[in-house]
Amino acid sequence: MTVLKALKKMFGKAEGEQPSPTSTSASPTTPHSGDTHHQQSSRPAKPQTAASDTDSGSAVAGNPEKSTVKTDKPRRQRAAKPVDTWKLEDFAVEPAEGKTRFHDFKLSPELMHAVHDLGFPYCTPIQAQVLGFTLKGQDAIGRAQTGTGKTAAFLVSIITQLQQTPPPKERYMGEPRALIIAPTRELVVQIAKDAADLTKYTGLNVMSFVGGMDFDKQLKLLESRYCDILVATPGRLLDFNQRGEVHLDMVEVMVLDEADRMLDMGFIPQVRQIIRQTPPKNERQTLLFSATFTEDVMNLAKQWTTDPAIVEIESDNVASDTVEQHVYMVASSDKYKLLYNLIAQNDWVRVMVFANRKDEVRRIEERLTRDGISAVQMSGDVPQHKRIRALEGFREGKIRVMVATDVAGRGIHVDAISHVINYTLPDLPDDYVHRIGRTGRAGASGTSISFASENDAYALPPIEQLLGRKIDCEMPPEVLLKPVPHKH
Numbered sequence: 001m002t003v004l005k006a007l008k009k010m011f012g013k014a015e016g017e018q019p020s021p022t023s024t025s026a027s028p029t030t031p032h033s034g035d036t037h038h039q040q041s042s043r044p045a046k047p048q049t050a051a052s053d054t055d056s057g058s059a060v061a062g063n064p065e066k067s068t069v070k071t072d073k074p075r076r077q078r079a080a081k082p083v084d085t086w087k088l089e090d091f092a093v094e095p096a097e098g099k100t101r102f103h104d105f106k107l108s109p110e111l112m113h114a115v116h117d118l119g120f121p122y123c124t125p126i127q128a129q130v131l132g133f134t135l136k137g138q139d140a141i142g143r144a145q146t147g148t149g150k151t152a153a154f155l156v157s158i159i160t161q162l163q164q165t166p167p168p169k170e171r172y173m174g175e176p177r178a179l180i181i182a183p184t185r186e187l188v189v190q191i192a193k194d195a196a197d198l199t200k201y202t203g204l205n206v207m208s209f210v211g212g213m214d215f216d217k218q219l220k221l222l223e224s225r226y227c228d229i230l231v232a233t234p235g236r237l238l239d240f241n242q243r244g245e246v247h248l249d250m251v252e253v254m255v256l257d258e259a260d261r262m263l264d265m266g267f268i269p270q271v272r273q274i275i276r277q278t279p280p281k282n283e284r285q286t287l288l289f290s291a292t293f294t295e296d297v298m299n300l301a302k303q304w305t306t307d308p309a310i311v312e313i314e315s316d317n318v319a320s321d322t323v324e325q326h327v328y329m330v331a332s333s334d335k336y337k338l339l340y341n342l343i344a345q346n347d348w349v350r351v352m353v354f355a356n357r358k359d360e361v362r363r364i365e366e367r368l369t370r371d372g373i374s375a376v377q378m379s380g381d382v383p384q385h386k387r388i389r390a391l392e393g394f395r396e397g398k399i400r401v402m403v404a405t406d407v408a409g410r411g412i413h414v415d416a417i418s419h420v421i422n423y424t425l426p427d428l429p430d431d432y433v434h435r436i437g438r439t440g441r442a443g444a445s446g447t448s449i450s451f452a453s454e455n456d457a458y459a460l461p462p463i464e465q466l467l468g469r470k471i472d473c474e475m476p477p478e479v480l481l482k483p484v485p486h487k488h
Helices: 001-009 053-056 062-067 072-084 111-118 126-132 151-163 183-200 215-224 232-243 259-264 268-275 295-304 332-346 360-371 383-396 429-437 456-468
Strands: 140-143 179-180 206-209 228-231 253-256 285-289 307-313 323-329 351-354 375-378 399-406 418-423 446-452
Touching: 001 179, 001 232, 111 183, 126 140, 126 151, 126 259, 126 285, 126 307, 140 206, 140 268, 151 179, 151 183, 151 228, 151 253, 151 285, 179 429, 183 206, 183 228, 183 383, 206 232, 206 418, 228 232, 232 268, 253 295, 259 268, 259 285, 259 295, 285 295, 332 418, 360 399, 360 429, 375 383, 383 399, 418 429, 446 456
Parallel strands: 140 285, 140 307, 179 228, 179 253, 206 228, 253 285, 323 446, 351 399, 351 418, 375 399, 418 446
Antiparallel strands: none
């Protein structure tokens, strides 16, 4: 009889049976035209009763009848902290002229508890502006550099939407309700970490899929619990989608982060494939963020959003005011001596060095390591597990220097980076702003030093044009060009 019950549990739902439409979101389970290849009748039945979810410790809100599948003890322990030990009154923030508090929006106590833990009393400008539209369900296009708080802006909106809309009673593993697409692995990892911090009292599950990491390990995670918020790079997401492991017909909110970078990296065809799997744009909320509003970016926004609010945060709030900028005129052959002496003589402990090419990044890192300065490289050639380990070592202060390309460095958010050094000037002025934005974050001061040689000084005038001012150029003092001592 036990075997019969188990078989009924496994196969009791007919393959062709559709989930009951109990969600108040805009028909997420109904395939729209052009999506017939992933209708529910063609996928294996994975209803929301999988016993393997017991390890997650967070049941999906709105399904109390599922609690019999797992022991009650972990559920009570997880829920007790926000209910019994924290009240909104514990998070007192006085109104301030010209500032918007998170209290000024109708956010759940669970979300406010997480915001309190993170120490965010007031919204950044983009958070204040974006949330005013997105919490009402409106699409939005945001222009903002990294470091402005845009990640928290769209995460708060997503979490609120998922909390207000109960999931359908019949769900499948591998059906996220919110999808965030980002161009680089580091950015995906960072967004997923921020999402985990903000959802820790809500019972919502966050998953991240990136290339360069164990596919089977990510697949096991996907099969072990329900996916509420999925953060992914386009390529790895398509891998899961084309294998039939991830289905996007239940997506209520979709975020495209750093759309300009996805254009630069050639990801738009993949992103189009992904978006075709989601509900039509009038049945989902779409948020698009970009550092620049080029014609191409705005064309994509027009295709993928419906009557979006447009929010722009000027880049000079990020780069110019908090970062002291210097340019050293130096011969290419003297660049490494200058770099070594700057770090060694000043005893800097958390420095980010940018170069334009992966081979250049590798050589700089190898020479610094050989000469006794702890360094790691961050480029597309480094396996993902090593990149994550390197980032953690740098963040914890165990490694003094991180050498990176623009693509790898774009999604790195590390507090207390004292100096950014442009070993080679970038070809694109926007990349300069992104680079120096690694320091001087959250109102702190920072310093950027650029090396301008006979090979890359041509890049300086367009950078100055973007900044709207001249950057003083100087010759490095002789003491910074003395030979590098050889380690024995």
